[in-house]
Amino acid sequence: MTPHPAPPFDLWSWLPAWQETWLAGLDPQGIGQRLRQQRLSRLIEQTLRESPLYARRAVGACHLADFQPIGKAELMAHFDDWATDRRITRHAAEAAVRAADGVADAWLGDYLVWTSSGTSGEPGIFVQDGPSLAAFDAIEGQRLLGARSAPSVSALWGMARRFAYVGAIGGPYAGHVSLQRLRRLVPAPWTPQITMISILEPLQQVAERLQALQPDVLITYPSCAVALAEWQAQGALQLTLDQLWVGGEQLSATHRQRLRDVFGCGVRNSYGASEFYSIAFECSHGRLHLNDDWVVLEPVDAQGRPMPPGEFSHTTLLTNLANRAQPLLRYELHDRVRFTAERCGCGQAFPVIEVQGRSDDALVLPAARGGTVTLLPLMVESVIEEEAQVTQFQLLHRADGRLELRLPGRGADGQAAFARCRQALQSCLDRQGAAPQRLLHGAQPPQRDPGSGKLRRVIDLSPAR
Ligand SMILES: [Zn+2]
Structure with missing residues (x-):
């Protein structure tokens, strides 16, 4: 068995990122905005010089607005011309993804690679360089609890704190890989005890493992937390949590209140993506503040025009100010976002945003042995x-x-795809203990939500909802 290469960690990126994030936190409108401008100028200059794809698309560009929005499909189709490091090719990255077993090994010495599918359904491969990992570490370490200055890291990842992560762990996904990296980077005796539990396990099994583990902090998706809250409310699960951290899906006010009431602990939401892991942090007033010293978000309408404050966008353009290896400028994120005009009562000067992210439904189906089983959207x-x-x-x-x-289609390819899905879903239902279901092949292709324009992939229209 070959030993794993060390996880990527670049001290010379980490130190300035930690210091600059701290200074920006003291003065977001002054120091934070200056840092943002410097990073943006450097990013544009290096990207035009070293990324053939962006150089072709943005001839003569000087400002961010000169770049045409770009989507995941185009970036993936021109992958070999996208990065500023010519060693980053699609062939090599796909091999790294296939070989990765989720333990956050360094790739090409300096990078971490993770994959996403996202709500658009187009798989993506994202390469994180040392400066971007340093930025995520600094943001998570300093702004995790919405503090104005750096809290003690040991307060977050302290000794004897038990963490449980219930998520997608079957591949190199951003959340899983980031936690594995943290676990391998932090030296003993501060190494956090993080137990990874697959979201694909039947919910009853997840609940039993959590009950035996008794974590201090549970990290998961809102839909999973809400399903577990029903077990807790019925007494089938008895967790005493210090904190519940959720992300990756929409968290409604009703669900937040339910989680608070049932678990009796702090509930912390966050907003991130595979394209930028720590877009916004939640403050003590439960609002999301944009880390706008490290990331630019532009809410735009269907024609790409900027939205006024207070109005939800059709889509959102993201510019990652940290990552130089695989630059993202005006990337179409497909989330609906709005900036609120008023200052937050918590005193934070980072802009407040609201997000309509992915909001798929959990499905409650009849169980084979009576009762019901819950299938989480993920x-x-x-x-x-x-x-x-x-x-x-x-x-x-x-x-x-x-x-x-x-x-999308009902031709020969569509029929073959349907047969594969039917088989996969049926074995999933069997594993979860659900009664057999006959799956119908819809006459229509997937429909976007008429209100939000988003493609919801799992929708519950049943009367039990
Ligand atoms: Zn606030």
Whole structure:
């Protein structure tokens, strides 16, 4: 067995990132804005010089607004011309993803690589360099609890604190890889005890493992936390949590209150993406503050025009000010975001944003042995993506209780894809203890939500909802 290469960590990026993040936190409008401008100028200059793709697309560009928005599909199609390091090729990155077993090994000596599917359904490979990992460390370390200055790291990752992460751990996904990296970087005796539990495990099994583990901090998706809260409310689960950290999906006010009431602990939401891991942090007033010293967000309408404060965007353009190896300028993030005009009562001067992110439903289905089982949306998505190799789909739990799968086509390819999905879903239902279901092949392709324009992939229309 070959030993794992060390996780990437660049001290000479980490020290200035930690110091600059701290200074920006003291004065977001002054020092923070100056740092943002410096980073943006350097990013534009280096990207135009060293990324053939951006250089072709933005001839003569000087300002961020000179760059046309770019999506994941285009970046993935021109992957070898995207990075500023010519060793970063799609062939090599895909091999690294296939070889990765989620333990945050350094790739090409300096990088960490992770994958995403995201709500657009187009898989992406994102390469993180030393400066971007340093920025995430500094943001998470200093702003995790919404503090104005650097809190003690040991207060967050202290000795004898037990963490449980219930998430997607079947591949090199951003959350999983980041926690594995942290676990390998922090020396004993401060090494956090983090137990990783797959979101694909039946919920009952997840609850039993958590009950035996008794974590101090539970990290998961809102849909999973809400499903576990029902177990806790019924007494089937008895956790005494210090903190519940959620992210990756929409957290409604009703769900937040439910989680607070049932678990009786602080609930911390966050907003990040594979494209930038720590976009916004939650303050003591429960608002999301944008880390705008490290990331630029532009909420825009369907024609790409900027939205006024207070109005939700059609889509959002993201510029990552930390990553120089695989630059992202005006990247289409497909989240609906709005800036609120008023200052937050917490005193933080970082801008307040609200996000309409992914909001797929959990499905409650009849169990084979009576009662019900809950299928979390991420579980359904992972099974269809990984086992059936299908990324564009929509699964509906209809009002008549039947399951309907919509795929883009109904030709020979569509039929073959449907057969793979049916088999993958059926084995998932078996594993979860659900009663057998006949899956219908939808007559329509996946439909975007008429209000938000987003493609929701798991939708519950059943009367039990
Ligand atoms: Zn605030």
